[in-house]
Amino acid sequence: MNSNAPADDYMIPLRLTWDESLLKVQEVSYPKPESRKYSFSEKPILVYTGDFEIQTRFQAPAGAPIGMSVVTGKLRYQACNDSMCLPPKVVEVRLPVEIRAR
Amino acid sequence: MIPIVRNVLFALALSGLLLSSCTPAKQNAASKVKQDGDRKAAPDFSLKDVNGATVRLSDYRGKIVLLNFWATWCGPCKIEIPWFVEFEQRYKDQGFAVVGISMDDGGWEVVRPFLSRMGVNYRTLMGSEMVAQLYGGVNSLPTSFLIDREGRIASAHLGLVSKSVYENEINELLSAPVTRSAAGVPPVRHLAGGAD
Numbered sequence: 587m588n589s590n591a592p593a594d595d596y597m598i599p600l601r602l603t604w605d606e607s608l609l610k611v612q613e614v615s616y617p618k619p620e621s622r623k624y625s626f627s628e629k630p631i632l633v634y635t636g637d638f639e640i641q642t643r644f645q646a647p648a649g650a651p652i653g654m655s656v657v658t659g660k661l662r663y664q665a666c667n668d669s670m671c672l673p674p675k676v677v678e679v680r681l682p683v684e685i686r687a688r
Numbered sequence: 689m690i691p692i693v694r695n696v697l698f699a700l701a702l703s704g705l706l707l708s709s710c711t712p713a714k715q716n717a718a719s720k721v722k723q724d725g726d727r728k729a730a731p732d733f734s735l736k737d738v739n740g741a742t743v744r745l746s747d748y749r750g751k752i753v754l755l756n757f758w759a760t761w762c763g764p765c766k767i768e769i770p771w772f773v774e775f776e777q778r779y780k781d782q783g784f785a786v787v788g789i790s791m792d793d794g795g796w797e798v799v800r801p802f803l804s805r806m807g808v809n810y811r812t813l814m815g816s817e818m819v820a821q822l823y824g825g826v827n828s829l830p831t832s833f834l835i836d837r838e839g840r841i842a843s844a845h846l847g848l849v850s851k852s853v854y855e856n857e858i859n860e861l862l863s864a865p866v867t868r869s870a871a872g873v874p875p876v877r878h879l880a881g882g883a884d
Contacts, residue, residue: 596760596802626763664761670828670847671762673791 587665589619589632604659609644727840731822735813753835762829764848776810786810
């Protein structure tokens with residue numbers, strides 16, 4: 587599927603966004619993409635294949651509720667191969683987190 | 689008391705299932721134009737073109753139409769577009785037309801400059817989910833239908849197929865005798881509304 591920066595203006599990038607009402611997002615880190623040449627593109631496209639990880643660093647603001655919670659987010663992605671493309675999709679992501687007093 | 693997030697740094701693992709649903713498509717080189725009796729009516733629709741004009745598929749009755757669902761973000765679609773430009777140029781005087789249906793969410797703001805950049809010489813319409821549903825959902829792009837002079841689907845192609853497949857099919861339909869119904873342009877049943 588397309589990476590977060592597929593190197594083509596018309597390609598739809600992978601994007602993970604979080605609802606920040608509980609925790610603040612400090613950083614979303616996408617893995618290093620593969621550079622692949624496809625028959626439809628003059629230059630290589632930056633893509634993800636197989637399994638990969640996206641990391642997010644959260645910060646708990648003062649007054650955040652102590653205990654277990656769930657952070658929700660949305661992942662937008664779009665995939666192609668050499669002969670066809672699937673339409674862009676958005677899937678909901680639910681992440682259980684535990685907020686502890688320090 | 690300062691709250692901390694347990695497992696502040698987490699990894700969201702994405703499996704390959706997203707891509708596995710897009711495994712390499714089979715080339716449809718073996719696809720052939722359906723026999724006359726096996727063809728079904730192409731659902732009529734109305735959509736807007738880049739100038740805001742309402743266009744119905746039934747406007748093309750009597751012509752052979754290559755109906756192509758595509759999008760600017762669809763890489764394989766970019767391979768086909770120059771072929772379609774060539775087909776439009778070469779066959780338009782023989783009663784042939786390419787009609788593109790863009791499935792871009794971004795609308796004409798995105799599509800118009802793309803058409804200009806690609807030198808598209810055929811009519812392009814802004815698609816809708818309703819029209820996509822009429823044509824089986826159009827779950828992947830490109831998806832194309834070759835429609836005969838009587839407004840029936842003569843062949844369908846999901847994904848990229850070779851230029852020669854299209855050429856052969858177009859020529860086969862062009863060489864077929866023009867029937868009275870195609871020449872007489874009888875009323876066409878309007879099956880469903882579109883995006884206008």
